[in-house]
Amino acid sequence: MMCSTMGVFVVRMKLSALGFAMSHAAFAGAALGLLLAAVNPLWMALLFAVVAAMILGPLSEVSRLDADTIIGAIFPLMMALGLIFLSFAPSAGVGNGALSLLWGSVLGITMGDVYKLAILAVVLLFVLVGFGKEFLAVLLDRKLAAASGINTRIYYYLILFLTAIVVALSLQITGGLLIYTLMILPASAAYQLLYDIKKVFLLAPVLGALSALLGFLLSLLADLPIGSSIAIMATIAFLSSIAISPKRRRSRLGSG
């Protein structure tokens, strides 16, 4: 649900390239965490993702780098680092740990992780509600928001920061390869269906949670990897939203 909520920002602000880069940084971080063994991979993933956000944010803002360029530069580097760290990791840890980093595993989450996730969810909710108005203004149009007297830079970086945190956390659930499933697809589906941003913020997490739940059931019933099952469910939700979207229907009528 946290993932899908942040997805509403990522989709509208076209940050997916940045998020993509962050997710791979998180992967590399987690791999390093596995290698060092003494450090919890979750914290290393968080650290890497946040650092990536803080480096890439200004970079894309100042040099107006193309999204593709960012992916092109960061993705191979981070993936390579991640794989190198994994190859050096103690062999005992590689089996489970590495696989769950790539593909995710709900079962690998400890009760302690659940508490951490819960605390972060509360913090996220607090920030989102507290600065809700300002975030909405930035989502409508950054220039208009800045011109109306909102310090958009602070909110832009806050969004990047929160996205990095959520990306790093969801690494454990969906894995590095499918990290985007829960962020992009439910939010995109909600955008297809609704014209009111406040409702998008309500629907996206619901769709995300539904995809996760149904994916979990699917993986249990069909004995499939959990991340893939969730991805399939989220994709089904997205495709059906396109099929029934009022936006598509009207634009077809308009053009015909």
Added chain:
Amino acid sequence: MGSTVVELSGVSAVYEGERTPALHNLSLHVGSDEMVGIVGPNGAGKTTLLEVINGLLPITEGTVQVLGERVGSRSHRLRRRIAYLPQDMFFSPDTPFLARDVVLMGRFAGIGPFRPPRREDHEQTMQALIAVGADELSRRPIGRLSGGQQRKVLLARVIARQPRVLLLDEPLTNIDPEAKEDLSHLILEIHRQLGLTTLFVSHEFGPLLAAADRLITVVAGRIIARGMTEPQPVKVQ
């Protein structure tokens, strides 16, 4: 012309990554209640001029003062009193915001974080929509409105913000011919009724340019002609 509200002295500005300055040693005084039209060829620095006035673009030389305060990139508080309508500000059909929310958001900076919009904010929003004749559009998605209707909603946003200074960048461009006349009169009415200091960029001959107290011509980042009601000799620096 009353007391000076917008004052630029010797202002130069350069866009990042470019060598030739977008504005070159430019000075300009605009008084309260005054309406100034800015004309000139494409790329002359007209938009830049508006953006240094509200501090969205940092200047490299000179000073910009609005309402007696020096403008900089951190002048967020001052910017609440300056309404700015950027060029080509149109929303795509998918934009997930309702018209009334676009207007209401203009007031957000004044409310501050951790507080919901007050009843007063909602009332001002509705009154502003009624004032521009767009109240029946209030629950429609902004991107589904025509270009002229979107402009009306953005003008309602200006009214709802209750600014002192109004900056308009090509407010009539890409609008249906019928709506242009309507919008021009609306802008004039807002300018007069709210007692604003207004600067607008336009190359559309019509009621708006005709009603301006003054016109200035900007070419290559310099003001090369000032005139209309108070004609001055053209001087190229």
